[in-house]
Amino acid sequence: MPIRLPADRQLVVAAAIVVLLLIGAVVFVAGSLDRPRPPEYAPSPARPAELARDLVGPRLTTVDATHERDWRFFDFSRGSLVERPGPLEWDLAFLRSRILVNGGDGFPGRGGVVDLGEVPFGGVAVAPATGYRGTAAGRDSVQPDLDGWYDYGFTSHVLTARPRVYAVRTADGRYAKLQMVSYYCPGARSGCPTFRWVYQGDGSRSLGGAAVE
Numbered sequence: 004m005p006i007r008l009p010a011d012r013q014l015v016v017a018a019a020i021v022v023l024l025l026i027g028a029v030v031f032v033a034g035s036l037d038r039p040r041p042p043e044y045a046p047s048p049a050r051p052a053e054l055a056r057d058l059v060g061p062r063l064t065t066v067d068a069t070h071e072r073d074w075r076f077f078d079f080s081r082g083s084l085v086e087r088p089g090p091l092e093w094d095l096a097f098l099r100s101r102i103l104v105n106g107g108d109g110f111p112g113r114g115g116v117v118d119l120g121e122v123p124f125g126g127v128a129v130a131p132a133t134g135y136r137g138t139a140a141g142r143d144s145v146q147p148d149l150d151g152w153y154d155y156g157f158t159s160h161v162l163t164a165r166p167r168v169y170a171v172r173t174a175d176g177r178y179a180k181l182q183m184v185s186y187y188c189p190g191a192r193s194g195c196p197t198f199r200w201v202y203q204g205d206g207s208r209s210l211g212g213a214a215v216e
Contacts, residue, residue: 069194107137112174
């Protein structure tokens, strides 16, 4: 037989439930209003110029990847975003928060990525010799290591770059390292991934170790 509470007890229980719901709503709204201000960067212009076959960087590049369908391309050997590149004239591709590397089945390059974890950017002096993974082609192609480059705040709805460093093998088999920094353009507009990078143009795996700019 179900237990029936006295009417006054039922009112107390109902009131307690309403109070808890109100507290939860207040906490949720407060968390939403207290959005952290993400770092913002203006998109970098596309000014490709062949770099010296030497160590370059650290540099900072911001990609205007705000379009919902058009990929934007970056080439380490020219230190820049590139428009309408040839098959081997790009290393990374950006669409909103997605990042692909020019390598893997269905891609012409030899590119790949290794997630080095949460280590100091300036402390990565040598790129790994092995372990690089290309892009997994499909209806929604993905590079497994770069797929989780950010954390998403469910109350703030802000994407925050995780402090991870990635080693990159480029489309032509050279090496670089990168670290994602932000996802926001000026005005807190989303779709502008910013990354810090160093590129070794001489073909070796040496990536310096100087302090991060």
